[in-house]
Amino acid sequence: QVQLVESGGGSVQAGGSLRLSCAASGFTRSPYCMGWFRQAPGEEREGVAYVTSGGTTRYTDYVKGRFTISRDNTKNTLYLQMNSLKPEDTAMYFCAARTSEYCTLWTDDFHFWGQGTQVTVSS
Numbered sequence: 846q847v848q849l850v851e852s853g854g855g856s857v858q859a860g861g862s863l864r865l866s867c868a869a870s871g872f873t874r875s876p877y878c879m880g881w882f883r884q885a886p887g888e889e890r891e892g893v894a895y896v897t898s899g900g901t902t903r904y905t906d907y908v909k910g911r912f913t914i915s916r917d918n919t920k921n922t923l924y925l926q927m928n929s930l931k932p933e934d935t936a937m938y939f940c941a942a943r944t945s946e947y948c949t950l951w952t953d954d955f956h957f958w959g960q961g962t963q964v965t966v967s968s
Contacts, residue, residue, distance in 0.1 A: 847871035847957050849940045854962030861930050861966070867923040867940030867959055878948035879916055879923045880955065883936035883964075890939065892950025894925065905950060908934075930966045937961040 853865040869876065880895035894904045894914040902914055913926040923940055941955035 847942075849942060849957055849959035851938065851940045851959045851962040854938060854964045856965040856967065857930055859931055859966055859968050862926070862928045863930065863964060865925040865927065865938055865940075865962060865964075869921040869923065869940075869942060872921070872942070872944070875918045875921060876942035876944050876957070877946045878943040878955075880941050880943075880948070880950065881914060881923070881925045882939045882941055882952060882955075883934075884939070884961075885936040888936075890952050892952065893938070895948050895950060896923070897948050901948070903948070903950065927964070930964075932966045932968045934964060935966050936964060938964050 848870045850868045875898050877898050881893040882890050883893055884890040896902045896914045896916050911929045916923045939961045940959040942957040943955045
């Protein structure tokens with residue numbers, strides 16, 4: 846059974862940092878594409894960043910230069926280092942995986958999801 850379990854969320858002040866982790870299990874092989882998404886109250890879920898099994902990354906414009914996505918295929922773990930956090934980064938953050946060899950930041954393209962971890966940034 847595939848599982849994605851996020852951790853590392855919390856409350857920080859603006860300008861602070863957090864590191865999210867996502868432990869993946871149950872996959873027969875490491876997913877080609879893994880990504881982070883977020884959803885603020887009353888808003889649609891949106892893509893933040895993805896990383897392929899080969900290390901190619903892509904970020905949405907509003908996190909470029911502040912967030913870094915990475916993965917350790919030997920540990921089946923995905924990370925998101927978030928620096929210079931802003932109040933508008935406040936959201937539930939979700940880890941997602943896609944086994945097909947194509948990566949996007951569209952939620953509909955991802956097949957497996959974690960339960961999410963809350964990130965709250967105060968001003």
